[in-house]
Amino acid sequence: MPLGTLDRAPPPFFKQGPSALSKLIVFSALALFLMVADVRFRVTVPLRSVLATVLYPVQWLVLQPLEAARQAGGYFTSLHQAQQNENETLQRLAVQAERALQLEQMALENQRLRELLDMRNRITTPSTGAQVLYDAADPYSRKVVIDRGQTHGIVAGSPVIDESGVLGQVTRVYPLVSEVTLLIDRDQALPVLNTRTGVRSVAYGQPTASGDGLELRYTLASADINQGDLLTTSGVDGVYPPGLPVARVTLVERRAESSFARVHCEPLSRVGGALHVLVLAPVGSALPPSPLPEAAAPKARKPASRPTSSARSDP
Numbered sequence: 001m002p003l004g005t006l007d008r009a010p011p012p013f014f015k016q017g018p019s020a021l022s023k024l025i026v027f028s029a030l031a032l033f034l035m036v037a038d039v040r041f042r043v044t045v046p047l048r049s050v051l052a053t054v055l056y057p058v059q060w061l062v063l064q065p066l067e068a069a070r071q072a073g074g075y076f077t078s079l080h081q082a083q084q085n086e087n088e089t090l091q092r093l094a095v096q097a098e099r100a101l102q103l104e105q106m107a108l109e110n111q112r113l114r115e116l117l118d119m120r121n122r123i124t125t126p127s128t129g130a131q132v133l134y135d136a137a138d139p140y141s142r143k144v145v146i147d148r149g150q151t152h153g154i155v156a157g158s159p160v161i162d163e164s165g166v167l168g169q170v171t172r173v174y175p176l177v178s179e180v181t182l183l184i185d186r187d188q189a190l191p192v193l194n195t196r197t198g199v200r201s202v203a204y205g206q207p208t209a210s211g212d213g214l215e216l217r218y219t220l221a222s223a224d225i226n227q228g229d230l231l232t233t234s235g236v237d238g239v240y241p242p243g244l245p246v247a248r249v250t251l252v253e254r255r256a257e258s259s260f261a262r263v264h265c266e267p268l269s270r271v272g273g274a275l276h277v278l279v280l281a282p283v284g285s286a287l288p289p290s291p292l293p294e295a296a297a298p299k300a301r302k303p304a305s306r307p308t309s310s311a312r313s314d315p
Helices: 020-041 046-124
Strands: 125-136 144-146 160-161 166-173 178-182 189-195 200-206 213-220 230-233 245-253 260-267 277-282
Touching: 046 125, 046 277, 144 166, 189 245, 213 245
Parallel strands: none
Antiparallel strands: 125 144, 125 277, 144 178, 160 166, 160 277, 166 178, 189 200, 189 230, 200 213, 213 260, 230 245, 245 260
16 A cells, blocks of 8 residues: 555544633633523523423422422321320310300309399398208218308208208208208108198108109098199298298099098209208297286185184083
8 A cells, every 4th residue: 555545644532623712712602692592582491391391200200209208207297286186176175165064053053043042032031041061971861961050040940942942941050060851851741831722731751762752641532732733831830931932743643442642742942952042040930929828816815714612601
């Protein structure tokens, strides 16, 4: 091969193009041109849209692990927050329920006190307000204990009423408390008056398993008494003031083989849930003392006549 035909130019690997400074100037000018063109003519907007569309699946795939971790953390955080909110809500609900019960109890107590005050205004007998502390421990009697005693002027035998009617009678008095026997106790007897007919009778306590009540004993089968009749105190016993509500007739049983009828009554007072009561002074204590019987004038005795003896004549 002749030497003149050989290519004496250096290989492309060793060729040197434009200098680095020239490249910097060219590319800087190109970048400046593209920025100006993008600002003024927005020539790269379609290109950006195409690139964003092409790269969106890649971005979505890359962000999935981070999104999954974020959702898991949010789930546990929201679950903990929901449980905490539920506990707070339950606590608030319990407090609101307790306040509602207290408000209802206070409203009921206020209503009963107003009714008791109205009852007190209608009674001319001196009275003392008292509160029921607890039921007596004796299971065979129906008694309660009130917070008034001898130091408050309470005496044995005083009638006790609530806002609805007669509740019982004071049977024992202590210095600071008193024991009240309810009118449904089997040992209690109360003179009553039928307001419809004006017939007097005696109501006896009748505690039973089905319900505590009263019974009018020794009532003739032909007596004019019906279910629904109102019984009040008659006042003939000198203890209870007349006209206090006592009970209402609930059942009248007339039997052919008996000359007496069985009359069951339901007390009007709250014998099972009275809280505030009035202790009345016995009617007998307000009555004037009965006049003493006039002393019988001693009968004048006539002087006994001495028999005249005949003068003895001397012999």
